[in-house]
Every structure is written in C-alpha cells, then in structure tokens.
Amino acid sequence: GAVVSQHPSRVICKSGTSVKIECRSLDFQATTMFWYRQFPKKSLMLMATSNEGSKATYEQGVEKDKFLINHASLTLSTLTVTSAHPEDSSFYICSARDRISAYEQYFGPGTRLTVT
Amino acid sequence: RKEVEQDPGPFNVPEGATVAFNCTYSNSASQSFFWYRQDCRKEPKLLMSVYSSGNEDGRFTAQLNRASQYISLLIRDSKLSDSATYLCVVRNTDKLIFGTGTRLQVFP
Numbered sequence: 672g673a674v675v676s677q678h679p680s681r682v683i684c685k686s687g688t689s690v691k692i693e694c695r696s697l698d699f700q701a702t703t704m705f706w707y708r709q710f711p712k713k714s715l716m717l718m719a720t721s722n723e724g725s726k727a728t729y730e731q732g733v734e735k736d737k738f739l740i741n742h743a744s745l746t747l748s749t750l751t752v753t754s755a756h757p758e759d760s761s762f763y764i765c766s767a768r769d770r771i772s773a774y775e776q777y778f779g780p781g782t783r784l785t786v787t
Numbered sequence: 788r789k790e791v792e793q794d795p796g797p798f799n800v801p802e803g804a805t806v807a808f809n810c811t812y813s814n815s816a817s818q819s820f821f822w823y824r825q826d827c828r829k830e831p832k833l834l835m836s837v838y839s840s841g842n843e844d845g846r847f848t849a850q851l852n853r854a855s856q857y858i859s860l861l862i863r864d865s866k867l868s869d870s871a872t873y874l875c876v877v878r879n880t881d882k883l884i885f886g887t888g889t890r891l892q893v894f895p
Contacts, residue, residue: 714887764830776883778830
C-alpha cells in the first residue's frame with residue numbers, strides 16, 4: 672500500500688518552545704492531508720484538513736494560531752505546535768489522500784510529543 | 788452524544804473464541820463505514836470496509852445496518868495476534884470520524 676512518513680517519530684520539548692512535525696507521502700501525490708490528535712485511551716480527533724496550496728480548514732475548538740499547518744507541495748504537509756504547553760502532549764497522526772484515487776486515506780506512523 | 792460510539796471493552800477472550808464488536812453512529816447521512824485496527828502506540832490501519840450486504844475477509848465479518856445506524860465486526864477463531872484496539876470509523880463528506888475503539892485481548 673501507499674506509504675506516508677512522519678518526522679520526528681518522537682519529540683520532547685520544553686514549555687514555550689515550538690515543534691514542527693512533517694508528514695510526507697512517499698510514493699503518491701496528496702492534494703489533501705489530515706492532521707489528527709490522539710490522547711491516551713481516547714479516539715483520534717481530526718484537528719484540520721490541509722489542502723495543497725491553500726489555507727488549512729480547522730475543526731471547531733482547534734486554534735489555528737497555535738497549530739500552524741503548511742501544505743506547500745503535493746507530498747509534504749507540516750504541523751507546527753507553537754508555544755507548546757504540557758497539555759499539548761499527545762500523539763499526532765497525519766493521513767494523506769491519494770490525488771488519483773481520491774478515496775482512501777493512508778496514515779503516517781504518528782509523532783509522540785511530550786512537553787515538559 | 789458522540790458521533791460514533793463503541794463499547795471500550797476490554798474484551799478478554801481465549802484463543803479460538805468468537806468475539807463481536809458493535810458500533811453506532813449518529814449521522815444518518817454518513818456515506819462510508821470502516822473498521823480499523825490500532826496497535827499500542829501505532830497508527831490505525833484499515834482492517835476492512837463495511838457494506839450493507841455484509842462482507843467477510845477470512846476470519847473477519849463486518850455488517851452494516853443503515854436503518855439502525857449500527858455496525859458490527861465479528862472475529863472468529865481468535866488469535867493472539869488479534870489483540871489490539873478496533874476502531875469503528877465513519878466517513879462524512881471527506882472526513883473520517885473515529886470511535887474511541889474497543890480493546891481486545893486474546894489470551895492463550
């Protein structure tokens with residue numbers, strides 16, 4: 672199946688700093704990428720939908736100024752958590768939708784963020 | 788009310804057992820339905836799509852009842868490797884809505 676990578680897989684940062692997470696589609700072009708967050712023992716919650724070349728669409732309750740999303744190319748989307756706080760500690764997962772098939776979403780392996 | 792509801796479990800079953808998971812969804816306009824599997828600290832992986840006619844993939848059978856807005860997953864002859872969290876997922880327009888998942892633990 673299609674491959675989506677995320678980098679880094681794990682990051683620890685101090686409160687107040689910013690962290691950038693990359694999501695790449697390795698063998699297909701993705702016009703749309705999705706960013707999810709998952710707290711322990713909770714469901715994946717969609718944070719935002721990222722479309723190549725345009726602004727991301729954020730879900731209700733997600734602060735766009737805190738979670739900056741950039742989708743500059745058909746294979747790369749980035750999520751930057753700005754001024755991170757301990758409550759931002761979570762598992763962040765991206766998924767990418769193939770431009771051709773436009774149906775199936777392929778998930779990245781996730782990034783575990785710990786803010787101390 | 789959550790859009791997708793599942794019994795969180797855990798379900799602890801012996802190898803060889805048959806186990807069934809249920810899920811309900813609230814949006815009658817939902818278009819597509821899936822079961823995903825998620826291992827601890829890993830990303831979710833598509834297990835199977837779910838159709839009204841019911842579909843089977845080896846030991847796994849999924850069923851959708853649109854009238855009741857109910858989705859099920861049956862696992863026969865459970866293996867140790869089936870231990871994971873099973874996520875019921877519904878597509879609304881282009882968004883996937885995830886249930887909280889049902890944890891399955893298969894023991895020897």
